[in-house]
Amino acid sequence: MKKGDFNFVWLFAILAGSAILVLMIYAAVRTGTTIKFYQDTELTKQVSVFLDPMQAGFVSSSKGVLSSKREIVFDSFCDSSNFGYQKLSAKQIRGLNEDFNILGEEITIKDKYIYFSKEPSKKFYFFSIPINFGFKVTDVLIIDSREFCFLEGYEDLPSFKTHISVLGDKAIFGEDNCTKNSIKVCFNYGTKCDITIISDCIESWCDDKYEKGFVIKEGERIDYVGNFLYPAIFSDKEIYECNLKRILYKAGVLSLIYKEKSERMSSRNCPTNLEDTLIELRNVCFNSKNIDEIYSISKLLKELEERTQCKLWSE
């Protein structure tokens, strides 16, 4: 064998071998990323399916827990046109570099209103809260993992402790029990509060002190009425406002459905006389979207429906 002959064969083998090795490593990395992307997408879909039974029901609220071996982070894009939608995505953090930790495919959800914290965690608490505008509009879903400490004042809200207790040991009541990491939630006043709930109620208008008001957090003001207090506490302003618009649209469509139903009942000699108020509610939900005005009409609707013999939505 000549010296040059030996060199050429080895050179060819090394070049071809390296090319194959590089290709295989690239394929392995790509496959790994794809599998992770698929697993994260499946996780998002599983969460979406898991939330289904929590959403509709006649119970006042429902709850659930999601646990994972790895930390999970949720993200979403929200669109508020008409019924709108939320594109929910999740990722499991695997402790590798950031490029590997990309979010899974977004799952488009049109029939749910999800409020969540963007903090990564291995354990998330889920609970649903009903939203009523005279009649029931929907259940909103809240996903959180953070520890909250509710200072004195929550007693003025009759169902507050019951609803919040679904957070288990992540819900602490009373300043003395607060831990260093817990998010301090104050009612009407307080020092070193992360979140402050301010009542804006006129006594004759409200059934309880915190039925209407606003929440201050991270220097921003979030107005609420009724059970919108819970999303206002747990969600960021952007998701809150987007979902509020979607819910108002749904309330408008439902007032149209009840108006049509009322007309059908009237034709069977079972009048409700709620048509005008329902049209008014629909118009405000679709046009001005003034939450105070909507809530006033809703309260009026509820009172009128209670008085009528032919019920539209209650028993």
Add this chain to the structure above:
Amino acid sequence: MQTMVGMKKSQMRIQQMAFMILAVFFFFTLVGLFLLQVFLGEMRTSAQEREREQVLNILESFSQLPEFSCSERSSFCIDEDKIFVMKIEEINQLYSEFWPISSIRIFKIGGNFSTLKECPSLGCNYYKVYENPEQTQQMEYSSYVSICKKIKDSQEYVYNFCELGKISIGMKIKS
């Protein structure tokens, strides 16, 4: 002459190596394709399973949706007036694609059920509330419910007139 023989031997070795490299490359490509096929199959099954779970969940809570429920405290009861309203084109169009399903059909199964006759019409026995025209394949799941409407009788007494019914919800099948 010796140089020619040496050259031929080298060419032979290069050819051998090239064929070997190609064979190894094809072998790994085939293994990769096989694994990909298994992975895609699993993914398809899992996606179908999630869709099925979703439809079953919707079916379970369907009679409690404010768009169909008889009242806020009733379960397994669908309001017949609301079914009519949901069929109004203006409202029906608003709800197209709102729920992740392909069809909603509601049947009245009391009385003559041998022939299907769509409502609203005389002696009808089923409502086609929603149907996705793009969905050619169908897989439906059903549940029994009461179909009720409020009636006021001659003595001014208001009561719920109910019939036995069945809701059938179609699952989205991705082709």
